[in-house]
Amino acid sequence: MLLKNALVISHRIIKKVVMPGDIVVDATAGNGNDTLFLANLVGDAGKVYAFDIQDTAIENTRKKLIDNDKYNNVKLIKDSHENMDRYVPDGVKAVMFNLGYLPGGDHSIGTKPSSTIRALEKALSLLKPNGIITMVVYYGGDSGFDEKEAVMEYVKTIDYKKATVLVHEFANQINCPPIAICIEKCK
Amino acid sequence: MLLKNALVISHRIIKKVVMPGDIVVDATAGNGNDTLFLANLVGDAGKVYAFDIQDTAIENTRKKLIDNDKYNNVKLIKDSHENMDRYVPDGVKAVMFNLGYLPGGDHSIGTKPSSTIRALEKALSLLKPNGIITMVVYYGGDSGFDEKEAVMEYVKTIDYKKATVLVHEFANQINCPPIAICIEKCK
Numbered sequence: 553m554l555l556k557n558a559l560v561i562s563h564r565i566i567k568k569v570v571m572p573g574d575i576v577v578d579a580t581a582g583n584g585n586d587t588l589f590l591a592n593l594v595g596d597a598g599k600v601y602a603f604d605i606q607d608t609a610i611e612n613t614r615k616k617l618i619d620n621d622k623y624n625n626v627k628l629i630k631d632s633h634e635n636m637d638r639y640v641p642d643g644v645k646a647v648m649f650n651l652g653y654l655p656g657g658d659h660s661i662g663t664k665p666s667s668t669i670r671a672l673e674k675a676l677s678l679l680k681p682n683g684i685i686t687m688v689v690y691y692g693g694d695s696g697f698d699e700k701e702a703v704m705e706y707v708k709t710i711d712y713k714k715a716t717v718l719v720h721e722f723a724n725q726i727n728c729p730p731i732a733i734c735i736e737k738c739k
Numbered sequence: 740m741l742l743k744n745a746l747v748i749s750h751r752i753i754k755k756v757v758m759p760g761d762i763v764v765d766a767t768a769g770n771g772n773d774t775l776f777l778a779n780l781v782g783d784a785g786k787v788y789a790f791d792i793q794d795t796a797i798e799n800t801r802k803k804l805i806d807n808d809k810y811n812n813v814k815l816i817k818d819s820h821e822n823m824d825r826y827v828p829d830g831v832k833a834v835m836f837n838l839g840y841l842p843g844g845d846h847s848i849g850t851k852p853s854s855t856i857r858a859l860e861k862a863l864s865l866l867k868p869n870g871i872i873t874m875v876v877y878y879g880g881d882s883g884f885d886e887k888e889a890v891m892e893y894v895k896t897i898d899y900k901k902a903t904v905l906v907h908e909f910a911n912q913i914n915c916p917p918i919a920i921c922i923e924k925c926k
Contacts, residue, residue, distance in 0.1 A: 555923045717911040723904040736742045
């Protein structure tokens with residue numbers, strides 16, 4: 553199949569824009585999959601800043617990076633992504649978000665609408681022109697609906713002169729398939 | 740910019756799936772741009788069936804093909820796309836739709852919700868496994884809203900075991916930017 557899921561869409565877009573030497577952010581380290589993906593793309597000359605508020609996520613990510621010998625170009629930060637501007641310099645090429653709870657973790661400790669939107673505002677401000685934010689929005693089951701609605705409403709209000717927002721929705725799938733949102737900062 | 744418009748999205752997807760020798764359909768020939776695009780992709784070993792109900796569209800398309808020396812592998816059909824099964828054999832690789840009125844033409848003679856949906860059903864049935872339908876949905880100004888709503892509702896009802904529907908919407912643009920809908924038939 554050519555049409556895969558939201559995660560594949562976000563990775564395809566990131567692969568098109570992130571180059572060796574770039575500064576990038578994994579706003580939701582989770583189990584470290586995107587952190588490792590980004591570490592491979594930016595290489596030793598680049599830098600990945602990876603955020604999570606959960607000890608488990610930071611430790612899982614650290615372990616994944618060490619196992620794959622990709623630790624030197626990653627900075628793991630145990631803090632909310634809404635504070636990313638305290639750690640990350642301007643001129644970021646891409647910021648990846650996975651919104652929802654930590655896969656395999658506690659569904660009650662997920663990302664929350666208000667801090668997610670503050671994090672998105674910070675991410676937009678840190679991005680360089682033509683930089684990209686990707687968001688994979690997980691919802692359904694017992695959580696995530698409020699956050700999905702809040703994020704969808706927020707992205708509609710982003711000034712079109714500042715950034716372009718493209719929403720990818722799988723319209724006929726069952727069980728709330730994740731949505732991929734891509735935001736490209738204008739020149 | 741990486742994120743372009745709905746037309747560019749549909750062309751990117753078609754380029755990934757349509758190969759020399761394929762049978763394809765331009766369901767809305769209009770001014771012939773997509774017919775020519777498809778004729779170039781399928782080459783002399785392939786076949787493009789191009790439909791339009793307006794004489795002007797058929798003539799504009801014919802002229803464009805002749806000017807570009809791409810006429811031998813195209814069949815122009817002045818009939819509604821809802822009758823495409825009368826002309827097109829099974830095993831189609833891709834069907835392209837531009838929904839709305841003929842650019843530069845009479846806004847009162849646009850595609851209509853009921854016939855568009857019958858055409859979509861025919862297109863789905865003619866497609867080979869992993870074949871693709873693309874729709875660029877123009878709406879706004881004085882027309883197109885009913886059709887957009889009808890198409891968006893219809894695609895949600897397509898059985899997910901038969902096809903995957905991916906909707907691309909530009910969420911923060913002004914003036915009703917066109918929507919790109921992509922439908923991939925399952926194996």
